[in-house]
Amino acid sequence: MAVSASISIRTAGKRHGPITRVFSPGDLGELLKPFVFLDYLEAPGGGGPNFGFHPHSGIATLTFPLSFDIEHETSQGQIDRVRRGGIEWMMAGGGIWHRAKPLGDEAIRGFQIWFSMPPSHENAEPSALFIQPENVPVSGPVTVLLGAYGEARSAIPAPFDANYLWVQLRGGERWTYTLSAAHSLAWVFAQQGRLEVAGQTLQREAAVFADGASEIVFCAQGDCAFLLGSALRHPYPLVLGSHSVHTAREALQRGTQRIAQLRPL
Numbered sequence: 558m559a560v561s562a563s564i565s566i567r568t569a570g571k572r573h574g575p576i577t578r579v580f581s582p583g584d585l586g587e588l589l590k591p592f593v594f595l596d597y598l599e600a601p602g603g604g605g606p607n608f609g610f611h612p613h614s615g616i617a618t619l620t621f622p623l624s625f626d627i628e629h630e631t632s633q634g635q636i637d638r639v640r641r642g643g644i645e646w647m648m649a650g651g652g653i654w655h656r657a658k659p660l661g662d663e664a665i666r667g668f669q670i671w672f673s674m675p676p677s678h679e680n681a682e683p684s685a686l687f688i689q690p691e692n693v694p695v696s697g698p699v700t701v702l703l704g705a706y707g708e709a710r711s712a713i714p715a716p717f718d719a720n721y722l723w724v725q726l727r728g729g730e731r732w733t734y735t736l737s738a739a740h741s742l743a744w745v746f747a748q749q750g751r752l753e754v755a756g757q758t759l760q761r762e763a764a765v766f767a768d769g770a771s772e773i774v775f776c777a778q779g780d781c782a783f784l785l786g787s788a789l790r791h792p793y794p795l796v797l798g799s800h801s802v803h804t805a806r807e808a809l810q811r812g813t814q815r816i817a818q819l820r821p822l
Contacts, residue, residue, distance in 0.1 A: 559735075559771050559772045560769055560770050560771045560772070561755070561770060561772060561773075561774065562743065562754070562755045562766040562767070562770035562772065562773040562774075563755050563756075563766065563767045563770070564754070564755045564756075564757055564764045564765070564766060564767070565765050565766065565767040566585065566588075566764065566765040567757070567759070567762055567763070567764050567765075568580070568585070568762065568763050568764075569761060569762050569763075570597070570763065575598055575599055575600035575665070576596050576597070576598055577596065577597040577598075577599070578594075578595075578596055579595040579596065579597055579746055579763050580592075580593075580594065580595050580763065581593070581594050582594060582671075582673075582795050582797050582802050583797070585744075585763075585765060586673075586795065586802075587795055588742070588765060589742060589744055589765065589786070589788075590673050590790060590791035590793075590795060591672045591673045591674075591717050591719055591788055591790075591791040592670060592671075592672065592719070592721075592744065592786050592788065593616070593671050593672065593673045593795065593802055594616075594669075594670065594671035595668065595669070595670045595671075595746065595763075595784075596668065596669045596670075597666075597667075597668055597746070597748065598665060598666065598667050598668070598669070599664075599665065599666050600664070600665040601664055601665075602661075602662040602663050602664045602665070608656055608657050608658070609656050610632065610654045610655065610656045610821050611654065611655070611656065611800060612652065612653065612654045612800045612801075612816040612819070612820075613647075613649035613652075613653060613655070613800050613801060613816075614649050614650065614651055614652040614653070614679075614680075614798070614800070614801040614803070614809075614811075614812025614813070614815065614816055615649060615650075615673070615674055615679040615680070615798075615801045615802045615803040615804075615808065615809065615812050616649050616671045616672060616673060616674060616679075616801065616802050617646065617647065617648045617649065617671070617672045617674060617715070618645075618646070618647045618649070618669055618670070618671050618672075619644060619645070619646050619669070619670050619672070619702060619703060619713075619721065620639075620644070620645040620646075620647075620657065620667065620668070620669045621644055621645075621667055621668045621669075621670075621702055621723065622639060622641050622642070622643070622645075622659070622665075622666075622667040623641065623642070623666040623667045623668070624641055624663055624664055624665060624666040624667065625641055625659045625660065625661060625663045625664075625665050625666075625667065626638060626639065626640050626641055626659070626660040626661055627639050627645065627657055627658070627659055627660065627667075628657065628658050628660055629645050629647075629655065629656075629657045629685070629687070630655065630656050630657070631647070631653055631654070631655045631683070631685055632653055632654035632655065632819050632821050633653070633683070635685055637685070637687040638660070638687075639687050639688070639689065640689055640690055641663075641690065642690030642693065642700075643687065643688055643689045643690045643692075643693060644687070644688040644693055644702060644713070645657070645685070645687055646685065646686040646687070646688070646713050647683070647684075647685045647686075648674075648678070648681070648683055648684045648685070649683055649801075650674075650678065650679070650680060650681040650682055650683040650684070651679075651680040651681060651682065651683065651811060651812055651815050652683065652812050652813075652814075652815030652816040652818075652819055653683035653816075653819065654816070654819055654820065654821055655685075666748075668784065670721065670786075671802065672715070672717065672719070673791050673793070673795060673802050673804075674716065674717075674802075674804075675716055675717060675791070675793065675804070676793070676804050676805075676808070677716060678716045679803050679804060679808050679812070680803075680808055680811050680812060686712075686713060688712060688713070692712070693711075694709035694710060694711060695709060696708060696709035698724050698725050698726055698730070698732055699722050699723070699724050700722065700723040700724075700725075701720075701722060702721045702722060702723055703715055703719060703720065703721035704718075704719050704720035704721060704722075705720065706720065706722055717788065717789070717791065718737070718739055718740070718788060718789040719740075719786065719787065719788035719789070720737070720740070720785075720786065720787050720788070721784070721785075721786050722734075722784070722785045722786070723782070723783075723784060724775070724782070724783050724784075724785055725780075725781070725782045726752075726775065726776075726777035726780070726781045726782075727777060727780055728750075728777055728778065728779040728780050728781075729776075729777065730776070730777050731774065731775065731776045731777075732774075732775050733772055733773070733774045733775070734772065734773045734774075734775070734785060734787075735771065735772045736770065736771055736772065736773070736787050737787070739789050740787040740788055740789055741768055741788075741789055741790045742765075742766075742768060742787065742788055742790050743765075743766045743770065743773060743785070743786065743787040743788075744763060744764065744765045744766065744785075744786050744787075745759070745763065745764050745766075745773075745775075745783055745784065745785050745786075746762070746763040746783060746784040747759035747760060747761060747762055747763075747764075747781065747783045748761065748782050748783055748784065749780065749781055749782040749783075750777060750778065750779045750780050750781035750782065751777075751778035751779055751781065752775060752776075752777060752778070752781045752783055753775070753776040753777075753778055754773060754774065754775050754776070755773070755774075758778065759783075773785075796808070796809050797809075798812065798813055800816070801813065801816075
């Protein structure tokens with residue numbers, strides 16, 4: 558028998574200029590790991606921030622530019638561009654510096670999420686993968702950013718079990734998400750419109766679903782767009798640095814040391 562979802566936590570996040578910090582490792586990230594950090598960026602054309610070189614270790618980042626093209630550069634010298642609707646995936650591993658900047662004068666809307674890594678990958682060699690929009694899989698109203706939905710499967714080789722989906726519904730449309738039997742957590746962020754779910758209505762808010770649900774029913778009050786994540790919960794502690802998330806103090810120390818060695822001039 559299907560178990561319907563209920564909402565345990567709602568949050569509008571914290572806004573800092575054009576960036577809304579929806580959740581971070583110090584708050585809901587502990588509950589939602591491997592999803593440990595989510596930023597939503599919204600700025601007028603020509604008004605978005607340029608993110609200069611900054612370091613990470615122990616995590617993977619996935620950037621999804623909804624309305625603009627982006628240029629990404631790593632401290633390894635790799636420079637790539639991703640068109641709007643594509644995906645920038647970076648495995649920070651044992652340490653990397655990177656920077657990104659929006660291209661063009663379009664209004665800027667997009668997301669960046671961090672994933673905590675298991676011990677097998679948190680100090681591995683860093684890498685970056687860039688997927689153009691025509692290669693991002695789609696199934697009905699669902700764009701698969703990571704993981705799988707139906708027959709659509711992401712090309713990103715994530716070392717954990719999670720689905721990260723972008724869903725667009727027309728007004729009055731209903732859509733049901735059935736969780737994998739292995740997934741023990743789920744959350745949603747309603748970016749556009751009014752989204753009815755689990756007896757509540759979300760508008761520019763995130764909601765965390767109580768553990769134990771097997772299906773979640775969404776209804777769009779007007780045209781809606783939202784992020785949805787579900788996963789097998791990361792079983793390791795979150796050991797935090799200023800730009801890093803690891804599973805142990807020793808792993809964080811290794812990442813911190815490598816970051817210092819790689820610092821760009």
